[in-house]
Every structure is written in structure tokens, then in C-alpha cells.
Amino acid sequence: MRRTLGIGACVFYFAFGSSARAEQGVDAQDLANLTIEQLARIQVRSASKTEEPLSSAPTALYVITNKDIVDSGVTSLPEALRLAPNLQVQRIDAAQYAISARGFNGLEAGNKVLAQIDGRTIYTPLASSVFWNLHSPLLEDIEQIEVISGPGGTLYGPNAVNGVINITTKDAEDTIGGLARVTAGALERTAGLRYGFPIGRSGAMRVYADWHDTQGFPAAPGRPEVDDDYRGWQGGFRSDFGNEGDHFTVQGDLFRTDADVLAGDNARGGNILARWNRALSSSSAVQVQAYYDDFRREFTDVVDSVKTVDGQGQVNIATGRHQIVAGGGIRTTRDLFVNNLNIFELVPDSRRLWVYNVFAQDRFSVAPTLDVVAGVKLEKSTFVGWQFLPNLRIAWQPNQRNLVWAAVSRAVRTPSRIDRQLEAPGFLDPAPDFTSEKLVALEAGYRGQPSRSTSLSISAFLNFYDDIRTTEFATDGTPPFQLKNGWKGRTYGIEAWATMQVTPIWRLWLGGSTLWKDFHLKAGHIDLIPFNSLGSDPKWQVRARSEFDLAPRLQLNLQARAVGKIDQAPELGSYVELGGKLAYRLTRQLELYLYGSNLLHHLHQESNNGAAQLPERSILLGTRVTF
Amino acid sequence: MRWGGQIVATLLGAAVLAAAFPSSAAVSDADVKAAFLPRFARYVTWPPLAAPSGSNPFVLCVVGDDPFAGGVDSAARTQSVDGRRIVVRHLDSVAGAGDCHIAYVAGNHGQSVGQMLAALRGKPVLTVTDSRNGGSRGIIHFTVVDGRVRFYIDEAEASLDKIAISSRLLALAIGVKQR
Secondary structure, X not given: OHHHHXXXXXXXXXXXXXXXXXXXXXXXXXXXXXXXXXXXXXXXXXXXXXXXOOOXXXXXXXXXXXXXXXXXXXXXXXXXXXXXXXXXXXXXXXXXXXXXOOOOOOOOOOOOEEEEEOOEEOOOOOOOOOOHHHOOOOHHHEEEEEEEEOOOOOOOOOXXXXXXXXXXXXXXXXXXXXXXXXXXXXXXXXXXXXXXXXXXXXXXXXXXXXXXXXXXXXXXXXXXXXOOOEEEEEXXXXXXXXXXXXXXXXXXXXXXXXXXXXXXXXXXXXXXXEEEEEEXXXXXXXXXXXXXXXXXXXXXXXXXXEEEEEEEEXXXXXXXXXXXXXXXXXXXXXXXXXXXXXXXXXOOOEEEEEEEEEEEEEEEEEEOOEEEEEEEEEEEEOOOOOEEEEEEEEEEEEEOXXXXXXXXXXXXXXXXXXXXHEEEOOOEEOOOOOOOEEEEXXXXXXXXXXXXXXXXXEEEEEEEEEXXXXXXXXXXXXXXXXXXXXXXXXXXXXXXXXXXXXXXXXXXXXXXXXXXXXXXXXXXXXXXXXXXXXXXXXXXXXXXXXXXXXXXXXXXXXXXXXXXXXXXXXXXXXXXXXXXXXXXXXXXXXXXXXXXXXXXXXEOOOOOOOOOEOOEOEEEEEEEEEO | OHHHHHHHHHHHHHHHHHHHOOOOOOOOHHHHHHHHHHHHHXXXXXXXXXXXXXXXXXXXXXXXXXOOOOXXXXXXXXXXXXXXXXXXXXXXXXXXXXXXXXXXXXXXXXOOHHHHXXXXXXXXXXXXXEHXXXXXXXXXXXXXXXXXXEEXXXXXXXXXXXXXXXXXXXXXXXXXXXX
């Protein structure tokens, strides 16, 4: 396959490269003689991450930019998340993904990450996990994805235990005009359309639609074949009004996805969100936001529906050497869970849950180069009382190019509906005493730009967990079973990534993470399904990404990953895979590209879940036009 | 790991290919932005009390972390408007920026771009921001589109600050928020 790609690249180059080279460049000293119109037409070197200002956030933060997503060629949100070296992504089958940071990955175990799109939480209160394939915002309109590994600290909402995935879409002002994209291959087809237009004097709006149709994967030998085809669409709008000091956003989405595991399987829903930012003075600002989200999934004879109302507000004040943020939020969900497939049910089958939180944080400049961030969040849910979640961070920034930080924080995952109220008569008892899973995390890191063309981030963590879920006998030695809080233990590891502008036309990203887990059962506890609680995590993973401008209009992107062995039974060996995109820009408005994923193997396995299917090599052709 | 070697070989092969056909683009986006900044003075009219009087020069400020490494200073030396020179000042904070005609607002460790902009609102200063420094927007907001440095113009904000922007500059903007 590698050879085929190489030949393809050469053919592309010689067919189109020479005419593209007719565009002449200029030197910096020539700029003085140009008119302002000529300046606006000058082709500049592609911006690299290394030239961007260093974020002063004292956390293990990786930012996936819009350019990263578009240039990589990925066709879905979960595939885009593979670009973050501090996330572990397992494709369970064509439709389902498990995504986590710092361990606990798996369909059941992956319940310790907060994921949100434009401030709207997308994890389900049923199990605190995310149905990643049911979220398909138009990838071209994503502004950035912030990925924080480790506790989210004070400023993010509930469930930010092991990480935060914060997806933001572009301001409608930045998406004026049209965009259309079509991709087609044997295994997958997608189409996207967006049109943005100004409204009145100070507003803009875009409407979009995205469609996808994905073929199922084959099963592992001796494993059950799952009919994991799925297809669906998502559409919506975003409108933004006002200016920096007074900004109002209204946005909403609708989606429907159909699957084939059993006839009639589908998921559908919609949401609407409003957010208002206002500067009160030169040093203070307020933000309020509210949304409604309606979600319904019918899957293998299970009906799962959740209606969410969420409201939150915060105030930012800068005074002297203090930057203070304080706020609070309320979320309520009304769910319904009806299981016609097996004996497991939630009792009651419909319930309203509440989560409240208040928080305050102060970033205090102790000295010009030294900041201390102290924050606390108080959180209460229907199932557990007020939880005290403090965090303390130190950021030492001796100059603009270097940041050293350290943090200690406490985070909890409050019980989900399944933790407390899942039962099966005679087989599984409900767990009214199931309590929050707790984490105390110690972290330290460095982020900086050792040279003008290199950026580097290294972080180390030591996490102490307690009360992690176990599946045990309700009483001694015989069914029924019951969920309890029996695991205690620690994880530790290192995450590092670097970006290099090797030459003006070659950028390279390298990243990797390691994870050690050391858990033991507390006295009097057993776990019959450790797989479901501790997750199945590789000990290490490495990512490499390369972006070459082969010619002014021709770009080759390659993304390689190596993922270590999963020790948790059933064991799964390590694997290496490669994806890539070869893109030719015909005109400023029109791009043609060839995208391949999983190029090294016809089939490979990423998850040791019993129902895992094998991701296949996939090649597709795409075109994108703006108008 | 049999494929590891092949990936490295592929990357090296592509590197050789890349080195053999260097891109024609030699300037960075920061160079072009630095060249734009002093030129804006020609296409903007300040209210009479704020415009330079006598033989005084235009004042161009870089407020906060300077990404240009002297690029603005050398660009400003090559430009003049109606015989007036353009002098460049580098300011750590927004205090004192009220006297600037043009302020490239970059933010810094102590104060975000948004906070700096808020402090300059209502003053006759042509604020310029950069999408590299986040979403906060001044009257002119740089962004890179299709490998070219372009900008948005907030004419509504400019008119609140009593600043008039010529149609030639407005025509170059990729978006204008109108009065």
C-alpha cells in the first residue's frame, strides 16, 4: 500500500505541480514596496502550531485545530480525536468508539471524561459515557478541540475526572459563504453542506447538514458477527450577534442515525442553546448560558431517552493581581429506560435527576513570573450530597517561551443511573449505597518552545483512586450480584508531544503516553467483571503525524500510530496503523483529495471487547468546494 | 513492529521529495501582518482631536506580547502618510495606549486581549487583533485564509470610536460588520 501511495504522490506532483509553481513568492524586504491590495494576495508560509502563543493554562492541554482536522482528512468526530496524543481511542466496531485519557478505557469503563460541544454536555447520565458516533457536527466548522488529560479543575462541569474534551465550533461571522464536501469510498460515504450569511448590521448565521453512511466491519475469527452498519444525518444552525463586549449566540442541531443490529434500531434528537457574554467594565465580564437537549435511542430492543435542561452562569473579574472566576450551574434530566432485550432494567424506568454546582477560582500573580491558581467546586447530585472538589495549581513562566506547572486536585464521578438503579430480579440487586468514585491527582508538566521551530509539552501524573466500581455478590458467595465500590489503587504515567517545523514546508508532530495501573480490592471485596470497571488500556501509545507541502497546491499528510498491548483479559496484542491524505488544490475554492485509513493491514483489532469487530482498510476520494 | 521501519522510510522519502521541491512562499504571516499595520494609517480618518497635529507623527503601538520581532519597526520606517512619519511604541499594558492611533492588541500574561480591548472601547484608537491570539476582535481582526493574510473590519465599533474607514480598505476585508 505504501508503494501505491508513493507512486500516487509522484503522479499527482508531475501532473499538477509544475503549473502550481508559477505562483511566485516574495522576500520580507520586498513587502515595503507593495500596495495594500498586493499584500492581501501574498501567499504566506502555513502557520504552524509552534508559532502560536503559549497557552498559560497549567494543565496537560492539547489543542486540535480546525486546520489539523481538515488537513488530516478524517471523516468523523471520534476519528478526529485520534489527533490528540493524550487520548486513547478504541474503535469497537464501525459505529461504536471508546475514548478515554489516562486509563479506564472501554464501552463500560470509559465513564470518567467530560465531553462537550459549545458548552453542551454530551455524555449520557445513564452511564456517564458518550455515544461518539451520534455526534456529527460539520468538521469544517469546528474551531478547535481542547483536550485536557487529567481532572478538569474548577472551571469545567461534572464528570471531568480523567479528562475533558471541549469542542467549540466557529463563530457564525467566520463561516459566511458556502461550503460543500463529498467523500466516497467502498466502506464509507459522507457529504456536508453549509451556508452562512450576515444578518442585519452585526450578526451572522449559518445552516448546515452532514450525512454519513458507513459499512459494517467483519468480526474477529470465532467471534459473533455484529451488523454494525450505520447511516444518518445531522443538521443545524448557529447564529452570533453583537461584538466583543456584548455577544449573543443561539444555536441548535437535529440528528437521526439508523443502525441494523436489530431492525428498527435508530437514534434521534435535537438541542437548542443560547449564550450571552457581556463585558461589565474593562475588567469584568459575565456569561450566562442555557440549553435544552432531547435524545432518544432505540437499540437492540432497548429504548433509552433523556431530556436535559441546563443553565449556568459565571462572572470573570480582574482586579490588581487577581483574576477571579465564579459561577454555578443547574442541570436536570428526565430519562426513560425500557429494556425488552433481557432482564436488566432501571427501577424506576423513568426518573428526574438533578446536578447542582457552584465554583470559584482565583489566579493570583504572586510574582511577575509566578501564578498560583486556587479553585474549589461544590457539586451535588440527586444520588449523593455536596462533594468538595478543590484544586491548587502553580504556574511558573520565566519567559514567554517556557511554562512549568504543577497541580494537585480532587475529582469525583458521581453515581449514574446504572450504578445505582440497574437491576435484574434474582440476578442483580440495585445498589442504593453505591457512592462516588474518587480521585486525588498529582500532576506536573512543562510546556514551551525550546526553539523558534519546535514546541514541546511533557507532563507526568500520579493518580490515587478509591471506591472504583466492582461487581460483587449482594451477600456472600451466591447471586444475586450487586455493584459496589471495592477497588482502590493508583495509576501513573507520562505524556509528551512535540511539534516541529522541520523545513518551511514540512511539519512533524510526535506524541506518546504511557500508563501503569496498580489496583487492589479493598478488604471484603471481589470483582467478578474487572473488565467493566478498570477498563482495558494499552500500556503505551505513540503518534506521529507529518504534513508536507509537496508543491504550493499539493499537500501530503500522514498519521501513524502504534498502540501497545492490552494486558487486561482477554489480552490483545499491539498494533501499528497508518492513515493519510493527499490533497490537490485545483483553485482557491476547490480541493480534491485521496484519503486512506488503516492502510497497513486489511483488518486489525483495537478493542478486546467481546463484541469488537475489526476495522478495515478504507480508501476514499473526496472533494471540497467553497463558494 | 515490522511496519515501523517502513513508516520511517516513507517519511524520509517524502522529506527528500519535499526538499527537492521547495515551496515558493518565503514570508511568514507575521511579516505580512507587520507590513499591513503602518499602512492602515493611510486608509483611516481619526476625529480631529485625536488626529496628529502639526508635524507630529502617527503612533502605532504593539500592546502586550510582540510577535513581530522588530518587523513592525522596520515596516513603519518605510511608510509615511501625507509626509507624516509613523513611530512604533511597544507597551506592556493597555495603560497609556489611549494615545495610540493604531494599537495591535496582543494580550499578555497579565491581561487578555478581551480585557485590553474593553479598556480601549470608546477611545479613538484603531484596535487590531489577530485570530492567532484567540477570538477577541478589535476593529480590524487578522486571520489567515487560503494561505493569505486577510482581515475582518468592525465598522460599527469604529463609528462608536469616531473612526472612519475608507472604502478601499473596506473592500479588502473578508467581512465587514456594518454600522
